[in-house]
Amino acid sequence: MSISHLLKAVSISCVAMVSCSLSSIAQTASNPIEITYFDSQIQCGEGSSLINVKVDVYSNQQFVQTLSLKDTVYLPINSFEELTFEYNFVDSECSPTTPTEMILAPEDTVPNLPGAYDQDSIQEMLNGLNEYEELFLAELGTTNPDSSAYDLQDVVLVINNNPTDPDIYTYTILD
Ligand SMILES: [Ca+2]
Numbered sequence: 001m002s003i004s005h006l007l008k009a010v011s012i013s014c015v016a017m018v019s020c021s022l023s024s025i026a027q028t029a030s031n032p033i034e035i036t037y038f039d040s041q042i043q044c045g046e047g048s049s050l051i052n053v054k055v056d057v058y059s060n061q062q063f064v065q066t067l068s069l070k071d072t073v074y075l076p077i078n079s080f081e082e083l084t085f086e087y088n089f090v091d092s093e094c095s096p097t098t099p100t101e102m103i104l105a106p107e108d109t110v111p112n113l114p115g116a117y118d119q120d121s122i123q124e125m126l127n128g129l130n131e132y133e134e135l136f137l138a139e140l141g142t143t144n145p146d147s148s149a150y151d152l153q154d155v156v157l158v159i160n161n162n163p164t165d166p167d168i169y170t171y172t173i174l175d
Contacts, residue, residue, distance in 0.1 A: 032076045034163040035083075035136075037067040038125070041116040042141055042154040044094035050117075052090040053140070053155055059083055080134075080159055087140055087155060096140040102152055103159070104135045116153040125156065132162035 040053045055067040057075075059082050065073055077083070080103070087096045104110060104122070106129050115121040120128075126135055136157040141149040 032074060032163065033080060034072060034074045034160040035067070036072040036158045036160070037069050037155070038135075038158045039119055039156040040069050040154060041119045041151075044089070044092045051092045051094065053096075054088045054090060055155060055157075056086040056088065057083060058086070074163060080136075080161075085138070085155075087138065094141075096154075097143050100139040100143060100145075100150075100152065102137045104137065106131055106133070111152065113151050113153075116151040119153055119156075122152065129158065130160075132160065134159040134161070 035057070037055060040050070042051050042053060043049070044051055052069075057064045057067060057073065059075065059077055061084070064075065067073060075083070085099075085101070087099060089095055102111075104126055106126055108126075110123045110126060113122060115124070122135070122137065129135065136155075136159055137152040138155040139150055139152045140154040141147075144150060
């Protein structure tokens, strides 16, 4: 699929979605990326159930899409740096602290933190990536790196900088 064909498909999907800002972004796209909401583990107090964390994606301050766990979104943007995220706890008495965010490429030095709950450690998740992928980590429970809650795995996204087959992702259905 050519890029122009793809962008046309994205623009059409924006019209169909009514409130969508992707069509303007698509005009300048040259290096699209794919983001997968890979994992999330955070509790509201010890022994309670896991919080359902939704992630609102913004590109250059414009709202793009809300991600739920396991969602994959294909974004026709130039750089991950255009993106910002807002985190919402669904049906929880807790609310996120000021997020601590970190991006790690496969060869980067990994903070020495154990896996959260039944989650793999950051090193294990990193080992599972391809060279063109990165991990985006967010800590939402505490801003204190010495706290036991500080695991940087409250939200884990996988950034794919080289999606080879955008055909199979979000917008194909309207192509
Ligand atoms: Ca945490």
